[in-house]
Amino acid sequence: MRHIPLILLLFYTQLSLAANLSIKQVAQGIYVHQGLIEVPDTHNHDAIANIGFIVGEKCVAVVDTGGTPAQGQALKAAIKKVTQVPICYVINTHGHPDHIFGNRAFSGIKNIQFIGHHKLARAMVERGAFYIQRSEEQIAVKLTAKDVIVPTKSVKKTLKLDLGGRVLSLTAYPTAHTDNDLTVFDSKTETIWLSDLLFLGHLPVLDGSLNGWLSVLGKLEKRQFDVVIPGHGQIVRDWPASLQPEKQYLQYLQTVLRGKIKQGVYLEDVLKSVSYPAKDQWQLFDDFHKKNLSSAFAELEWED
Numbered sequence: 001m002r003h004i005p006l007i008l009l010l011f012y013t014q015l016s017l018a019a020n021l022s023i024k025q026v027a028q029g030i031y032v033h034q035g036l037i038e039v040p041d042t043h044n045h046d047a048i049a050n051i052g053f054i055v056g057e058k059c060v061a062v063v064d065t066g067g068t069p070a071q072g073q074a075l076k077a078a079i080k081k082v083t084q085v086p087i088c089y090v091i092n093t094h095g096h097p098d099h100i101f102g103n104r105a106f107s108g109i110k111n112i113q114f115i116g117h118h119k120l121a122r123a124m125v126e127r128g129a130f131y132i133q134r135s136e137e138q139i140a141v142k143l144t145a146k147d148v149i150v151p152t153k154s155v156k157k158t159l160k161l162d163l164g165g166r167v168l169s170l171t172a173y174p175t176a177h178t179d180n181d182l183t184v185f186d187s188k189t190e191t192i193w194l195s196d197l198l199f200l201g202h203l204p205v206l207d208g209s210l211n212g213w214l215s216v217l218g219k220l221e222k223r224q225f226d227v228v229i230p231g232h233g234q235i236v237r238d239w240p241a242s243l244q245p246e247k248q249y250l251q252y253l254q255t256v257l258r259g260k261i262k263q264g265v266y267l268e269d270v271l272k273s274v275s276y277p278a279k280d281q282w283q284l285f286d287d288f289h290k291k292n293l294s295s296a297f298a299e300l301e302w303e304d
Contacts, residue, residue, distance in 0.1 A: 056163020059088035065102025072102025093195030103149035200233025
């Protein structure tokens with residue numbers, strides 16, 4: 001039997017896994033692939049985010065493309081199985097690698113527009129080299145600079161996209177989960193794609209501003225949605241009840257850390273002593289909680 005190099009074996013394995021992309025229609029014309037609640041590794045190839053697409057009469061809008069070009073190809077193939085309507089837009093909700101590295105699969109489509117927050121291009125360029133450098137070791141996929149596909153159109157505040165028979169409203173936010181968060185709202189079905197502004201099951205991961213994230217959630221909480229698509233976890237229809245676990249966790253970090261900072265407690269001791277009473281409700285708690293403590297502490301210690 002001919003010997004297959006390990007790197008090729010890993011590539012074919014992840015390509016095969018990506019090709020079997022499961023897609024579920026969660027509202028009329030809105031399709032989602034639910035990612036795994038896992039840390040990115042050489043077995044899941046960073047296929048951990050919720051990604052999908054929205055079908056109009058004239059255009060399809062893709063919302064996030066996955067963690068590798070192969071997953072992007074699988075998503076494109078899934079779209080072709082559902083509709084012959086052309087793909088006009090790829091919307092990236094923020095710059096984390098599990099949401100953007102499938103972009104290259106769509107880059108050859110004629111007249112396609114890549115859309116993101118006005119700070120997304122900078123974030124992708126600044127972090128791209130780091131993601132690429134770690135990709136082969138971390139997820140067994142060799143990414144290159146060609147896989148960093150930045151927006152061709154940016155959103156400073158809001159943008160409307162007419163897909164034909166349905167209009168999407170895109171909103172760019174101040175720093176929250178990241179400094180480049182974008183949501184997609186479909187008024188036809190009252191569906192909002194919150195992406196990583198909402199984590200369900202998966203512990204929330206702070207890469208922006210704790211105070212900013214809570215502020216954004218406070219405003220979103222006052223709105224009504226029929227269907228809510230998080231960045232990680234199951235699609236829900238009980239908004240704003242489904243928001244409460246994340247909100248309570250972030251509020252706990254804010255309250256406890258403010259108290260520790262006021263008492264003069266050092267970060268080293270915070271990392272050893274601050275857990276969370278309801279930690280069992282979160283998957284990957286041990287993977288991300290201390291990171292959240294560090295990020296939140298660095299922000300809150302500079303408050304007036």
